[in-house]
Amino acid sequence: MCGRFVLAASPEQVRDHFSHVEREEFPPRYNIAPTQPIATVRLFEGARHFVLVRWGLVPGWVKDPASFSLLANARGETAADKPSFRTAMRHRRCLVPASGYYEWRAGPDGRKQPYFVRPRAGGLVALAGLWEEWCDPDGGVIDTGALMTVPANAALSHIHDRMPLVIAPEHFDLWLDVKSARPQEIRALIRPAPDDLFEAFPVSRRVNGARDDDPGLLEPERAEEVEPPEAPAKRRKAGQGEGGDGGGQLDLF
Template identity: 65%
Template sequence: MCGRFALSATPQEVQALFAYVDTPNFPPRYNIAPTQPVATVRQAHGARRFVLVRWGLVPGWVKDPASFSLLINARAETAAEKPSFRAAMRHRRCLIPASGFYEWQRPDAGPKQPYWIRPRDGGIVAFAGLWEEWCDPDGGEIDTGAILTVAANSAIAPIHNRMPAVIAPEDFDIWLDVQNTPLKEARALLRPAPESLFEALPVSTRVNSAREDAPELLEPVAVESAPDRTGGSAEAVLPAPRKKKTRAAKGARSDDDQFDLF
């Protein structure tokens, strides 16, 4: 699951990692939300290209995007079979640069607590993404995209049971080469990130509002430590794993639980 993320790196840092031929200039963003433009990297005409897309994939066969569910995530386990994602899995894979992502832990009681989940050693990661081109009846075109998610590793599972699929730099070519990489080989790259890759820091509920976009959103805040089994105070700030939801999100369509903002 990924409903918000950030890209605070400079354009030069992003280009150095992803090696695309374009030279875009873009500001740091600390609270990227669905329907907003997101940076993607795709393979086109023998080179990597930087392309902005709207976050929320719209398949080409959709008649009216306004009546179609907002598909910000695609489950890696089923994306190759789902009508909304299967064409993109085969023909339109991309990378989505990120400095980290936010996730909300839902305790049994009390408000949700947001966490900023970032690479432990800093830097940028590449989320596995899909993109589509939608054309309206008047000939207008819009590129849209979604982030592929996998089961959370044990470091993230106490907060949420899903996390973005991360593609390692040495696998960029395999993932992006839709012409020569068999689908089975591409799907094999979609697995939980190594346990040591990310660290989770509790942050202010200011991030709940998509209007907020400032470096302060990434600053950790104090949260009450959960009691340990002996009745003392545990050192870890991560709360207990949340219970799995059984009710589908309102407005979700036939593509199972792909639609889930937080």
């Protein structure tokens, strides 16, 4: 699952990494949330283009977006078969520039600690995305999008059981090629990122509020360790050991 991410690179750095033709100017964002605009790169007439879309995909067949569930994520394993995503999966794939993303880990007491996950070597990554056009009755057009997710790799599975799908630079052309790429070639790209790609560290719970959007959100913090009701000695006697993460389902907030 991916419900918040960061794009702190300059427009020049994004353009150099993704080779899109526009010279767009945009501010750094440190807490991008669903329903907000997100940057995408898509292929049109043989060139890569930079396009802003609203995060939360709305399929073209939806009559009333206000009554439709917010689709911020699409599971990579099933997107090609789901009515909400299969058309976009075939015809409207895109890349989403990111400096990193946030994920939440559940503690023993059920509270969730946010972590910032970023490329170990710095720089940008390309998250796999889908986009759609929705036309209102008056003829207006809204571009919307979703991020694709896959099972977490071994390095990050202790935080959450899902992670965004990352497309390596050598596969940009293949992912964006909705005319010639074969389905089996696209399926081969839907896999967890290499274990050594990312590093993760706990950050402030201020990230829980989408109104907070500043560089301080990326400052490392010590994760809060909250003891369960029983004393440590009793917990060890019960065979649970030390340093466990609770073993429960992990999700946002």
